């Protein structure tokens with residue numbers, strides 16, 4: 001049986017100084033995912049493990065490395081979906097957890113719900129014994145500096161980045177949402193996505209990443225996809241569901257990814273998507289200047305890219 005693994009670390013105008021570190025972060029996550037697949041792990045475990053590795057990497061805007069909202073807090077969104085039975089879990093605007101993707105999985109497996117938000121998601125984390133961290137533990141570099149200044153009572157500059165332009169040529173700060181899709185040797189598909197959301201977003205703003213069909217979708221009968229980009233646009237076209245639906249209607253994954261992007265462009269959206277189908281075929285498309293992305297080829301070799309032709 002073929003296997004597949006694709007990852008992304010955001011689609012935007014990634015600055016030159018972040019290129020190398022982003023590529024090595026993706027490579028590292030793919031290595032971890034590949035060994036899990038080779039051990040015979042379930043696709044769901046693989047995407048969770050891979051997204052955890054990317055959440056741990058401060059080069060990406062997810063888990064550690066998340067961006068501050070305009071109130072100077074970190075509110076994170078994540079989701080995970082299993083293609084065999086369309087089971088899924090998600091958290092939104094959750095604070096002080098290191099691995100929102102694992103909390104999303106607990107929502108799926110240990111609650112009767114699909115999506116928990118804000119304080120309720122935090123309460124659920126506590127009930128489940130998930131270790132809470134400090135907001136500062138999630139911040140690095142300039143964001144940590146800004147956080148300390150906000151806490152000291154200083155008014156800091158707010159940048160408006162949650163626009164389609166925020167993901168285009170003008171993009172300033174890191175917008176590195178992370179995601180993974182996997183097909184395991186037993187034909188099971190899964191997808192997961194995690195983000196600190198857009199820089200300086202309004203408190204309580206929820207993007208596409210925790211919304212099923214928008215940021216994440218997986219169905220063993222067709223394909224699995226994870227999206228990144230301007231969340232408000234991705235939500236309005238249910239990007240990942242649209243892409244997987246195209247596969248169901250007969251498109252090859254690379255065409256399906258492009259068709260999804262064409263739909264995103266109807267709302268002026270900018271972003272990217274990774275997708276695998278049940279045969280292990282891959283598709284990647286983006287309409288931003290760069291997209292951090294990686295995949296295993298048919299021989300299991302690792303490929304990572306930021307520039308160039310989407311594939």
Ligand code: ASP
Nearest residue numbers: 175177197207228229231
């Ligand atoms: N889609 C994410 C959001 O809107 C941001 C990103 O992918 O960069 O929250």
